[in-house]
Amino acid sequence: MTTFANKLSTMNAIESDFENFFSYCTKQGFSTTQMLDICQPLFQQQRKVKTKRFLYLTTLVLIVYCFYNWCDSCAWFLSAIGRLLLIQLLPYWNWTPLYNGKCLIERPFQETTTKSLPRLGRHETDVDNCALCEMLDSIPTTSNTTFSYLEAKYLERGLPVIITDSHDEQTLDWLLEKIQNNPQDFLSSDPCDIGTNLMLKKFFNLDVAIQKIKSNNSMTKWFLQFRNCKFNAVKASRMFVTRPYYYPLHLEPFYSSWILISQDYTSANREIYLQGLIFVQQLSGFFEFHLRPKQPCSVSCPTIDIRLSAGECLVFSTDLWVFSYEMLESKNNSISVATILEIDWHL
Template identity: 25%
Template sequence: MSRQSYLRHLNRCTHTTFIFLLVRIKTSMKEHLGRENQNVDVTEVDLVNFKKMTVQEKLDFIDDEIKKIYVFCAKSGYSSCQVENFARPFFQRNVHHLGNSIWVSGKAWKRRAVALTTVLVATFLLFRFDPAYRLACALSKQSAIQILPVWDWTQLYSSRCWLQNPLYQGSPGLQLSDCEICEGVDFVARANDLDPDQLVTWYISRDAPLIVEDGTRAWASRDNFSTLASFAKMFVTDPVLSRYRSCQFATNLRQKDMDHVDLLEKLAQGRMDRFYAQWENCNAWAYKAFRRVFQRPYFLPSTIGLASSSWVFLSANYSGKMFKPVQVQHDLVIFMQVRGSSRVRLEPWQPCTSVCSTFHETLSEGNVLVATDFLWKIDYIPSNNAENIAIAIGGSFDT
C-alpha cells in the first residue's frame, strides 16, 4: 500500500478510529513478532491532544508512527511484502476482527435510521386501526395464558412497583394506634346539601365514612342511565368508549374472551339477563370520554383531585350472595349509585378489625358513598333489582 493511498484512507476515518487503529496495529505487531521483541518504539497517544490537532498534524503523527513500526519490522528481518500482507486486514472496509468497530458510511446509518423509523410509524398506524388492535390484544392474551404455567406473570401484573428502591423506606402502613380514629365510629352518617368544607373537616380528615343522599343531584341529564339498554347503547355507539379495552373486567358470565364491549353489545340488543359485570376504564382516552357522561359530585371541594380512571358496576336480576371488592385504590373512594340499589360493606383493614366496627349499608338511587382507603375496605353486592348501575371514582387529597 502506497503512502498516498494510506493517507487518503486515514483522511476518511474519525478521530477515535485513528487512535484505535494505531494501537491495534502496534499491539498485533507485538503479538505477531513474538514476546521476545518488546522494544517497539511506541509513542504514548493522548486522545484529548490528538483531537485538538489539525488534519495535517494528525496525518503526520500517524505517518511517523507507521514509519517507526516499518523500521522495526525491517530490523526484525521482515520483507516489504510481508509487512504489507500483515497490515492489509487493517485497511479493509469492514474490520470485523476489531471487535465492534465496524466502519460504516454515513449513508448506511441514514438508511438504517429511515428503515427503523418506517417500521415504527407503520406499527403505530397499524395499532391505530381497530381490527388490528383487537387482533393484537387477543393474540397477546392467548400468549399470556399459554406461558402462565411456565412463568406466573400475574404477580408482576398486579404489582404497583416493578423495580423496588432499596433506599425507599415507604409508609409504615396502618398501625394499631391508628385504629383510635375509627373505634369511636358507631354508624355511617348520612347527609343532604353537604358543604364541601364540612366534608373535609367532619369526615375526610377523621377518616369517617359518609353517605350523601343527594349526591347526584347536580347531574344535568340522566338519559344515558335511564335503563341498562340506553347505557349500553351509549357505550357501544361512542367511537372512543367502544374502541379501548377495559381493565380488570369481571362477571358471572363464563364466555370465552368476553370483555365489556361484547357484554354491552348483547345488552343493547336485549340478549342479556341475570348477570353482574364490573370493569375499570383504565385507558386515558376512554376515561375522558366517559367523564363527559357524569358530573363531578357537587360536594367535592376543588382541593380533591380525581383519578384518571373510573369503575362501572352493572347488574340485572342478579341475586348475589358474595360481596365483590370495590378495587378503587386511591386515597378517597367515591361510589355513586346511579340506578337501582346496592348493599355495601365497610370493613376496617387489619389490624383494626378487632377495634373498629364493620358496617352494612344500602345505597339507593342517587346516593353517593365517600370513604377513605386508609381505614376502610369496601365491598358491594348488587341488590335484586331489575337493573342496577353504579360508578366509582378515586380521589386524592391533602389534609
C-alpha cells in the same frame, strides 16, 4: 501600560482639583448643607452610574438564567463550569457531605423512625387509626353540602359519609346511550378488573358486552363490573361518569372510574381494590356495600353495611377501609347501576 498610566494620572489630577475645590469652599465659609447642594449634580450622576451597573448585572443574570432553563447545551456548559469551580473550592471547603446528603438539615431522629416503620400492605393501616372507628356504629348522612365541610367533619377523621342529594337518578338505557355516543377511545379500550357472566374473560370486548346487555334475549340474570384505567378511557368516561356538585375545583380529576351493573344476579361478597378518596354513586337500583376496617383495626372496629338509594353517594378514604359489594336479586326485576370514582387525595 501607557494607557493605564494616563488614566491613573488623570484620576490623580481630578482628585487634586476636588481637594482644592473643597478647601476653597471651606475657607469661604460654606456650610455642609450648601456643599451638598453644590455637589448634588455629581451625586445624581454617581447614582445613575450605580443604577446602570445594577441593571446591566441584573439583565446579565436573567439572560444566563433563561439560557440555563431553555437551552440544554448552555445548561450543560454552565453546570460543567460550576462543577469545576466547586472542585477548586475543595481545598478550602469540603462540600461533599452536602452533595451526597438527602437533606441539608439533619433530622436523625425522624429518619431512623421512618426507616423502622414497615411498609403497609393493601389491607393494613397504622394502628393509631383504629381510634377513629372504634365508636362508629353507623354512617352519617348529609345533604346540600360542600367538600370543605365533608373534609373537615368526616374525611380528615377517616369517617365515611353518605350524601343523600348527590346526583340525579339515571337508568341503564341512559348510561348505555352515553357510552355508545362517546368517542371510540372508550369502547376500543381494554378495561381493567373485569368481572361478568356475559362471556369468557379472554373474549371480553366492551362493545360486544353492551350489545348483549341491550339485546337481553336469553339471559335475565347477568352482571358486569369493569374499571377504566387507561388515560383515554378515563378521560372519555368523564362525559357520563359525572362529578357531583360538591366536587371542588382544586381537587384533581378522578384517575380511575368503575361501572357496576347487574340484573337479578345474586353473588357472594366481591372485594374490589380501591385507592385514594372514593365516591360511590348509586344511579339506579341497589347494591349491598360493605366497608371493612383494615388490619389491625378489624378487632376493635365494626364492618359497616350500606345500601344506597338512587341519587345517593358514599364518600370515604381507603386509608382505613376495604370496600366490597354484593349483588342481590330484586323483586321487580330491576337493574342496578353504580359508578365509583378513585381520586388522588392529599390534605
